Every structure is written in structure tokens, then in C-alpha cells.
Amino acid sequence: MRAALIGSGGREHALATKIAECRMIEKLFILPGNPGTKKNGVNVQINPDDQNAIIGFCLEQKIDLVVIGPEKPLIDGLADKLHNNGIKVFGPSQQAARIEGEKSFAKQLMKEYKIPTAEFILFSKNNYDEAITYLQSIKYPVVVKADGIAAGKGVTIAETLADAQEAVDDCFINSSFGSAGDKIVIEEFMKGQEASIFAITDGTDFVLLPAAQDYKRIFDGDKGKNTGGMGAYAPTPFVNENDLKKIADEIVEPVLKAMKEKGMPFVGCLYCGLMITNDGPKVVEFNCRFGDPETQVVLPLLDGDFCELLYSAACGMLKKDSVKYNGGASVCVVLASGGYPDKFKKGFVINGLKNVFQNVNVYHAGTKEADGEIITNGGRVLNITSFTEKNDLIEAKRTAYEAISKINFTGIHYRKDIADKAIIVIEHDDADLTDQHG
Numbered sequence: 001m002r003a004a005l006i007g008s009g010g011r012e013h014a015l016a017t018k019i020a021e022c023r024m025i026e027k028l029f030i031l032p033g034n035p036g037t038k039k040n041g042v043n044v045q046i047n048p049d050d051q052n053a054i055i056g057f058c059l060e061q062k063i064d065l066v067v068i069g070p071e072k073p074l075i076d077g078l079a080d081k082l083h084n085n086g087i088k089v090f091g092p093s094q095q096a097a098r099i100e101g102e103k104s105f106a107k108q109l110m111k112e113y114k115i116p117t118a119e120f121i122l123f124s125k126n127n128y129d130e131a132i133t134y135l136q137s138i139k140y141p142v143v144v145k146a147d148g149i150a151a152g153k154g155v156t157i158a159e160t161l162a163d164a165q166e167a168v169d170d171c172f173i174n175s176s177f178g179s180a181g182d183k184i185v186i187e188e189f190m191k192g193q194e195a196s197i198f199a200i201t202d203g204t205d206f207v208l209l210p211a212a213q214d215y216k217r218i219f220d221g222d223k224g225k226n227t228g229g230m231g232a233y234a235p236t237p238f239v240n241e242n243d244l245k246k247i248a249d250e251i252v253e254p255v256l257k258a259m260k261e262k263g264m265p266f267v268g269c270l271y272c273g274l275m276i277t278n279d280g281p282k283v284v285e286f287n288c289r290f291g292d293p294e295t296q297v298v299l300p301l302l303d304g305d306f307c308e309l310l311y312s313a314a315c316g317m318l319k320k321d322s323v324k325y326n327g328g329a330s331v332c333v334v335l336a337s338g339g340y341p342d343k344f345k346k347g348f349v350i351n352g353l354k355n356v357f358q359n360v361n362v363y364h365a366g367t368k369e370a371d372g373e374i375i376t377n378g379g380r381v382l383n384i385t386s387f388t389e390k391n392d393l394i395e396a397k398r399t400a401y402e403a404i405s406k407i408n409f410t411g412i413h414y415r416k417d418i419a420d421k422a423i424i425v426i427e428h429d430d431a432d433l434t435d436q437h438g
Contacts, residue, residue, distance in 0.1 A: 007069030010365035011292035022307035036364030095264035120187035148180025192277035203265035231418035297330035338411025340379035352407035
């Protein structure tokens with residue numbers, strides 16, 4: 001099989017690594033890829049937004065399967081164009097991708113089909129005064145979300161009226177998120193532990209991959225601004241077998257049924273961002289693709305034929321037993337540029353990448369090659385991801401941070417508490433469901 005993977009970040013490096021291991025893969029192309037994915041296949045310098053160039057390349061190279069990593073090409077309709085040219089693709093249609101591209105669509109769908117989620121209300125840009133009046137009438141904290149995609153940064157947990165008004169102003173007055181902030185969702189604050197679960201689906205059948213938990217805030221202790229993700233671990237002890245059954249029966253199955261009834265069946269990876277509350281799992285958000293950085297910790301925990309899983313979903317005949325959880329654990333720590341998620345500098349040489357790391361994958365995210373050196377080229381630079389054969393998060397964390405101690409670049413910033421929420425529970429055998437909604 002000849003496969004093409006669309007994207008250039010840490011998630012795509014993790015996907016490329018897993019896909020390249022598959023027996024059925026004859027050749028893998030990554031469009032455009034990054035310095036890390038060069039070891040997994042052939043990087044092709046085609047912009048993920050250039051749909052015509054992608055189609056031309058796939059037809060010329062007789063590509064059997066396209067896997068789309070980022071949300072933007074999906075929301076822009078790349079999967080539809082591939083389908084129309086007879087190319088198999090793992091990823092939803094443009095209409096189905098609305099489940100991520102329009103939070104208002106997703107929330108209204110959940111309300112209609114009684115899928116558990118936070119109570120909410122919608123406001124458009126021309127209803128600014130009404131939004132402020134509403135904020136003055138409610139209790140806090142509350143969550144304010146930009147309706148469209150905002151690279152994981154369009155969500156504010158407002159502790160006070162002033163915080164909430166600032167979030168609304170960012171969307172409606174300052175246009176901080178462009179057109180993505182022309183409509184907002186204001187929803188109740190949910191208490192519990194967050195979890196991310198990927199449902200691989202052909203539109204009807206589905207399989208759930210191991211549950212992960214990510215860390216969105218920039219600083220330890222979940223302080224500071226939201227980011228695209230500063231780390232993750234899997235599996236999470238906050239999701240038990242009873243939770244998994246509820247997630248399958250009360251969330252995934254109903255939303256797939258809803259999408260099919262709406263004439264937009266969802267084929268691909270349905271990312272379920274969840275809050276595990278005292279009342280059971282509730283949906284924080286849906287995404288239309290693999291999460292980043294959760295993908296980095298989930299894929300090392302899969303045994304079997306990952307490509308068979310993706311290809312069978314793309315063909316509409318999901319082979320649910322293609323992969324299984326291997327019993328291990330994984331921790332991913334994001335190494336970021338100083339100043340991220342605000343302004344940051346690029347172009348610093350990354351030292352230590354030639355070290356040999358046992359049981360660690362170094363996934364490239366914001367890097368590029370220049371004069372034989374790997375240099376920083378983004379906010380999130382590297383994803384240092386450990387894996388253990390047994391479900392031992394304490395060892396997985398130790399392994400990841402030991403590898404980090406051997407890597408450096410000017411301005412390096414990373415959280416030092418990735419996986420601690422789980423480790424505290426494991427060590428004390430006492431789950432505390434008081435984590436904040438992010």
C-alpha cells in the first residue's frame with residue numbers, strides 16, 4: 001500500500017512513525033512533514049492547504065490511502081475532494097468536520113440528541129450587549145469559547161465577570177481569533193477530570209482507543225494561558241470500564257447516529273474531549289481528527305495493524321480487532337519556545353538530539369533543518385514521549401524527564417508536572433474529581 005499523510009506537526013510525526021511500522025505499507029509520503037518524519041518516509045513540500053497540488057500528487061503516485069492529520073484541511077473539505085477523485089481517505093467530510101469547526105453546531109446537536117454536555121447559550125458578534133447582560137446575571141466560574149477553530153486557544157475559564165467580559169471582548173471587539181470568534185458559546189463550568197478518547201469509526205461501527213489526559217495550560221498546576229497542549233499521558237486512571245461503556249453507549253453511538261441522520265456520516269477519528277464528573281462522562285468538545293499531543297501517547301500503546309484499522313474505516317468496513325491495547329503507559333512532554341503561546345523567537349539550535357534514548361520517541365513539531373542543524377521553528381518544538389511495557393506512569397514520567405535533561409535550546413520551556421494528576425491518585429489510591437475544565 002502507498003500512503004500519504006497530511007501535516008507537519010508532532011501528531012503527524014507520531015502517526016508517520018506508527019504507519020511506517022505497518023506490514024502493508026510499501027511507501028509513505030508525508031506532505032509536507034518535518035525533519036523528524038524524514039526517517040519514516042518521504043517528505044514532499046506541498047502545503048496542506050493546496051488541495052489541487054495534493055490531489056495531483058496522489059493521482060500521480062497512485063496513493064491507496066490518505067490520512068489527514070490537522071483539522072483545517074478537513075474543515076476546508078480536502079476529504080471530499082479526495083473522495084471525488086477516487087482516493088480512499090481517513091478523515092471526515094467537510095460537513096461532518098463541522099462537529100469541530102462550529103462549536104455551536106456540536107452543542108445544538110448534543111442538545112437535540114440528549115448527549116450529556118454542559119448547559120450553554122450562544123451569542124453572535126452583533127449581540128455583544130446581550131452577551132454582557134447575560135454575563136452579569138449568572139454565577140461564576142463560567143466557560144467562554146470561540147465558536148470556530150482557534151488552535152486550542154479560544155477557550156477561557158472565567159473566574160469573574162471581568163474575566164468573562166475580557167474573553168468576550170477578545171472575540172467580538174479585538175477579533176483575537178478572527179472569524180472564529182464571530183460567534184461564542186458560553187457554558188456552565190463542569191467539575192471533574194478531563195479525558196480524551198479517540199473513536200475510530202467507519203460511520204457506523206467504532207472502536208475506542210486507550211483514554212488519555214492532556215495538559216492545556218502553559219504553566220505547572222494548570223496556570224496561565226491555554227495552549228495547543230503542553231503534554232499528555234495515557235492511559236488515565238480516571239476512566240474506568242463503567243465510564244467506557246457510558247462513553248460508547250451515551251456519547252459515541254448517539255453522535256454517530258445523529259451525524260448519519262443529518263446526512264453527514266462521520267468517517268475517521270472522532271476525538272471526544274470529556275469531563276468525567278460525579279454524574280458520569282460529559283462532552284467538553286468534539287474534534288474531527290486525532291488530538292495533539294494525545295496521539296503521541298496513545299499510539300505507542302497499540303499492538304496490531306494500525307494501517308488496517310484506518311484503511312478498513314476509510315473503506316466503510318471497520319475491522320475492530322485490528323489493534324488492541326498492549327498494557328503499557330506513555331508520557332509526552334512538550335518542549336516549547338520561551339514566550340509561547342504569546343510572542344516567541346525562532347531559529348535556535350537544538351542540542352542533544354543525537355543522544356540515544358531508550359523507550360523514548362522524540363517527535364518533531366516546530367523544527368526545521370538549516371546548515372545541517374535542527375533549529376526551533378514554532379511555539380511547540382519537540383514532543384518527548386516515553387513508553388513502558390507495563391502500565392507504570394511513574395516510570396514513564398521518570399523516563400521522559402530523564403530524556404529531556406539531555407536536550408536543550410535557548411528559551412526552552414516545559415511543564416514539570418505532566419502525569420502528576422494520575423500519579424497522585426495511583427500513589428494514594430484516592431481519585432479527586434476537582435480538576436478544572438480547560
